[in-house]
Structure formats: C-alpha cells, structure tokens
Amino acid sequence: xxxxxxxxxxxxxxxxxxxxxxxxxxxxxxxxxxxxxxxxxxxxxxxxxxxxxxxxxxxxxxxxxxxxxxxxxxxxxxxxxxxxxxxxxxxxxxxxxxxxxxxxxxxxxxx
Numbered sequence: 001x002x003x004x005x006x007x008x009x010x011x012x013x014x015x016x017x018x019x020x021x022x023x024x025x026x027x028x029x030x031x032x033x034x035x036x037x038x039x040x041x042x043x044x045x046x047x048x049x050x051x052x053x054x055x056x057x058x059x060x061x062x063x064x065x066x067x068x069x070x071x072x073x074x075x076x077x078x079x080x081x082x083x084x085x086x087x088x089x090x091x092x093x094x095x096x097x098x099x100x101x102x103x104x105x106x107x108x109x110x111x
Contacts, residue, residue, distance in 0.1 A: 026055040028079050035085045044083070045091050052076045 028051050034040035049072070056071035080092045089095075 026051050026075060026079075028083075030083070035083075035088060038087070038091075041085075041087050041091050044088060045080070048076055048079045048083075051079065 028048060030044045030047065034044050052072045052075035055075050056068055059065055059068050062068060076092070080088055
C-alpha cells in the first residue's frame with residue numbers, strides 16, 4: 001500500500017543578520033512493502049534525506065552551513081518519526097537491528 005506523508009513544519013533559517021521563518025510542508029511517498037527488507041528501509045531513508053535536502057534552503061541562500069545541516073536533520077528526524085517503523089528508526093539512529101533467535105534446545109527444554 002502506497003502512502004504519502006505530508007508534514008507541516010516550522011523551520012527557522014538564520015541568515016547573516018536576519019532570521020526568516022519558513023512555514024510550509026513536505027511530502028514523502030513510500031510503500032509499506034519497502035519497509036520489509038533492509039534494502040527497502042535504506043531506500044526509504046534515502047528518499048527522506050532527499051526530501052529534507054530539497055525542503056531546506058541551500059547554503060548560498062542563508063550563508064550558514066550549520067543552519068542548513070540543522071534543518072536537514074530536523075526534517076529527517078521528523079519524517080522518520082512520522083513513518084514510525086522500528087527498522088527505519090534503527091537505520092536512522094545507527095542502531096543495530098535486534099534479532100531474537102531461540103535454539104531448538106531453548107524451545108524444547110522444559111526442565
């Protein structure tokens with residue numbers, strides 16, 4: 001099932017001596033089936049980053065690289081949270097996926 005996510009966000013971009021507010025929305029489209037594999041999770045995350053980079057102003061407009069990076073991080077964090085998929089969150093935060101495996105002995109041993 002294809003989903004589109006539209007999120008509204010308010011981001012403050014600091015220029016050299018002025019602050020300008022940017023109130024707008026951004027859209028992410030993904031398919032639930034993509035999140036079933038590690039490659040799909042990586043592909044969705046890459047699209048999230050592309051959405052964030054296209055949403056945020058580029059350096060030439062604000063002349064403040066830390067503001068651009070902060071904006072990209074904020075939008076990326078927001079979209080990952082809104083998708084709300086555990087493997088996507090783990091991929092985004094750099095955590096190793098949790099795998100639970102039981103041996104046959106663990107399952108069959110009732111003593």
